[in-house]
Amino acid sequence: MLAQQIVNGLTIGMIYALIALGYTMVYGILKIVNFAHGDIFMMGSFFGLILIRNVGLPFVVAFALAAVLTALLGILIERLAYRRLRFSDRIVPLISAMGVSIFLANLAQKLWGSEVHTFPKVMEIKTYTIAGMTFSTVQLLIFGLSIIAMLGLHFFVNKTKIGTAMRATSISITNATLMGINTNMIIMITFAIGSALAAAAGILVSIYYDAVYPTMGYTAGLKAFTAAVLGGIGSIPGAVLGGLILGVAENLGIAYIAAKYQDIIAFCILILVLIIRPRGILGKKEINKV
Amino acid sequence: MKRIKIWAIPAAILLLMLPFVVQMFDNADFLLRIAVMIGIYIILTLSLNIIVGYAGQFALGHAAFYGIGAYTAALLMVNYDVSFWLALPAAAIVTGFFGFLLGTPVMRLKGDYLGIVTLGFGEIVRLIFVNWIDLTNGPMGIPGIPAPSLGSYTLGSNMDFYYLVLVVTVISVLIIRRIVQSGFGLNLLTVREDEIAAESIGIRPMKYKLLAFTIGALFAGVAGALFAVTAMFVSPDSFQYVESVNILAMVVLGGTASIPGSILGATILTVAPEALRFISDYRLILLGLIIVLMMVYKPSGFWGESKRKRNFFGMTGR
């Protein structure tokens, strides 16, 4: 029972982690909370849904194409809603992001209606029982793809030239620009990767829960942000760790307290973490110099 | 007080005569209802502006305080037959107390973090409205909130509500103006700009931020009580996250740390969606777009701080 809850928690935790990576990467570089990220995730789900159900593409192609489209959406949002605000007061880009969030959620509602869409069947659903724990093929797919995406990101950020430029940009945009790094390009790539990961999470969670709807981005976004903060915002391993912890905590809450308190548990964790240890588990401490 | 502004008299006459002018239209009740909502939003916007504009604290859960005020007034009036005139201050005090409770731990947080915590708080409050069915009647809400009475007269029509809201709004605006145009207001602006400088001249940032947060919550409670009694019904739907964003958009579009700005922002953003009703399907899409465009091209708002009165303290040095 406990082990099974942990497995289920880790599954949803992987999804939170994938979304949290987008928050953490953008925050690491621009120091803004991309409030629209949850809605980018929602758009990713819809892109996947439309490409499979309406266009009739095979799952793998649709998955990749949806990720690309969502990445382009992320780039567009950065270009139109954030770029000019890069050096303004921190509240300004955040409000702009909320504007984008309202825009996307309502655009989706207008385009696809406010009802819950079911996701077409993309694979044979089988379950395997190992040591008393049940795994479904969907769960295995989520584990597999998430781990591949995370390892890929880890390699990209730490071992490639663009990844190094990304880390440099996150320390100081101005300095990185002076060192000859095309920071606009780096920021675009960051948004693209973050959005593509969100699209992957969106499609996977849509298969898992068999539901796609325009307001799905809000709660998921907030929880993923919680995960990012819990792990230490700006830290990539932190986002993964935070997502997994949150997913497990939430599932144990459902199992042992009450299902209706699922969201309250997540938000209470968020508030407690921010009050007690705002830099999160793996985050760095900010130093104030006089 | 000695010099009443020239525009104040015609403005006052206009506001007092408005319900009679409105009677000439077929949809008088609808128009009065909008006017009532403008008043409520003016109080909400000003109360959030104390926190966001003057104290510079980025709070994203104002709908929670609005909701706590509304539910407090509604529950007192429906379950305990408390008169509106007692329920109004009670709602203000209860909400202010919640502001103080939340503010004590969270006012140490900075910027985005504070925004997210208050957002989470807003969500928790809404979920409690939905889930604590014994107290709040859950998603069904609380219907049948009685109309306030004044002596033997019952304030039951939309016109009565208009005057009720007008009086409470005007008093709230005047009080908030006194509060911010003072040493306290100067202290808030100093804390907002530079906490280290503030401490170096004996200002305790935490104290002022917390006070601003409490006062802001308190006035949101006033607005909530007004909403409960004029809508005669409260339910969790009225206090969603979008409502917090809406109020924040009013503050920012009007202009932070500006009283005329807040009045303007609340009025425009209440009227615009109604005026845009013919394209009602698109109005929230448009709202999102307007917020983004405003931030990109005019982040200081329609009536920003640059227009503020130079001498806040009310006394001149000459």
Place this chain on the structure above:
Amino acid sequence: MTTEILRLDEVTVKFGGLVAVNQVSFHMNKGEILALIGPNGAGKTTLFNLLTGIYTPTSGAVLYKQQVVNKLKPYKRVEMGIARTFQNIRLIKNLTVLENVLVAHQGCNSESVWSSIFLSKKTKENRQAVVNECMEVLKIVGLESKIDEFAGNLPYGEQRLLEIARAMATKCQLLLLDEPAAGMNSQEKKQLVDVIRSLSQKYNIEILLIEHDIRMVMSIADRIVVLDHGKKITEGIGSEVQNNPEVIKAYLGEDI
């Protein structure tokens, strides 16, 4: 016998392994102007932040009016009468000159929200009194004609003077000036010396200043404390310090 206002007793500040201030002791007497000099990195600003409460000493004691103030918060020290200016000016740029001084005045902070709301005649009188006192300070620094300008629009030298006026408005007894003449031209420096002198005389306060301009320090300070690498190397009156071989070595290097 002179009364002692401030005393540092073997104060040490460590940041991790780095010793920024190492067992420094000195004192200040009533009405004195004391200058703190030393080459870059000598620990002057750290010492300053120690006095204003931004850092706490790792060991040793800071006594103000015979009271240990090691751990008091900055705003508490302001209440006790210690005020400061900043090396990198920290004015509130979008408040006016007068408003910048007003916020520092006790009368502006102590007004309750109730009295702001009711704004009685008494409250208005109190406010006028606060404004008058602030105007007096502004006259001394020579900014009384610019009270309605935004602080951010003032020229650099005047911003420094405004910071001094703001610190004075706290009714401090001990004024700490962190490089008040930095970035000033010689004309402005002369004005600054006059301002510091007249403040010292008119209010009979103690002034501790960090300054690089040796000529200015010699002309204004009653005594000088010299720091190098976190240690006090000497203290004394102007000419004593100027001719001290340790001081020359600290400033000019080993082989002179």
